[in-house]
Amino acid sequence: MTNKELYDTIFVRKSVRKYDMTPLTDEIIYGIKEYASKLKPLDGSIRYSLSFLGEKDARFVIPTKLAPHYLCLYSEKKDGYLMNAGFLLQQVDLYMSATGLGSCWLGFFKPKKEQDAKDGLDFIIMLAFGKPAEQLHRKSISEFSRKSFKDITSIEGAEKLLEPVRLAPSATNSQPWFFSGALNEITVSRKKLSMLKASLLGRFNQMDIGIALCHLWLSLDNEGKAAVFEDNNSDVPEGYEFMAKVKVKDK
Ligand SMILES: Cc1cc2nc3c(=O)[nH]c(=O)nc-3n(C[C@H](O)[C@H](O)[C@H](O)COP(=O)(O)O)c2cc1C
Known part of the structure; x- marks a missing residue:
């Protein structure tokens, strides 16, 4: 995935809130993991980690079945960690949209207690993702x-x-x-x-x-x-x- 492809995706991306609940293939998940392992940080001194949850492992405070997959970001709480989290996960949001997947930032959801922390880092935010069951891209800027x-x-x-x-x-x-x-x-x-x-x-x-x-x-x-x-x-x-x-x- 090139930066130019991510750039072009900005002009068509949108939040996807309806998903085909069939899990994505291992190959697609592998591709996302591979991409997500090389993200550019805003502040390289902030430790963070990513975790992929399937629909069955994800337990939410509000019972819901929104998407077949979730990507959770955990981080140390150092100055600028929230901006860093936004900078990092937006690259994945664009990657997904560029590769034909739907995604949506979820700020009002949390995984259950046992997934609240990982490797000594705190849960910060997550993205829902999967095969879209609604239009993936906007057709023109006027739709923003x-x-x-x-x-x-x-x-x-x-x-x-x-x-x-x-x-x-x-x-x-x-x-x-x-x-x-x-x-x-x-x-x-x-x-x-x-x-x-x-x-x-x-x-x-x-x-x-x-x-x-x-x-x-x-x-x-x-x-x-x-x-x-x-x-x-x-x-x-x-x-x-x-x-x-x-x-x-x-x-
Ligand atoms: C930090 C953050 C948290 C968000 N939380 C939610 C959420 O909990 N539920 C939801 O449906 N959308 C959520 N969104 C998506 C926004 O509502 C959406 O990005 C915004 O309305 C613009 O629409 P667009 O993404 O389709 O361009 C969140 C977006 C961000 C950046």
Whole structure:
């Protein structure tokens, strides 16, 4: 799977919530495991691990039979681990969509107690996946329900670079991101939440930013540029909080 194939998939992907419950073949699962073993991290110092659950091994807090397979991400809880989780699993979400599989982020589900931790790492988030039993891809950009450019950036001329980022998925489709600064040094911030919303969505919003950074990395890569992610704080618009700085370099 090339970065270009992942990039192209951004423009058609969608969450799939109806699955053929027939388990995928060992060969397909092997392909996913192989791809997932080589993900690019946002922060390579954060330990994480992935675990594949079948419909029979997955026991959820809310009894449900959503998909034949689940991919759980476990991580150490170090600074930036939620953004890292979003950045990592979005690569798998795109890989699945690019290979004809359906997937959906599941923030409101958890495996049962015995799968809450693995190798000393905590359960963070999971993806449901399998053969889709509904349309896999969107037919046009107009099918995406997303904010307009003026609501997500103040950078002049950033439309082409940020279009794939604008289309990124987020929990409850909240799209909490904002991009300021300049085309060669982009400051990424997220909308501040009220106390009530923060207790419900704060964790997810940080994963959402990681997802957006994954799409930004692929967008830069598509333009022959490299992204260097930094966490040195810089000014953000009022009502937003700083999340990351992205320095753009020639490859
Ligand atoms: C961190 C995260 C958690 C999510 N949790 C759920 C969930 O629990 N159930 C669900 O049906 N969709 C969930 N979603 C999917 C979003 O609702 C979806 O990505 C968003 O509405 C945009 O739609 P799209 O993915 O079809 O483009 C989640 C997405 C993210 C990024």
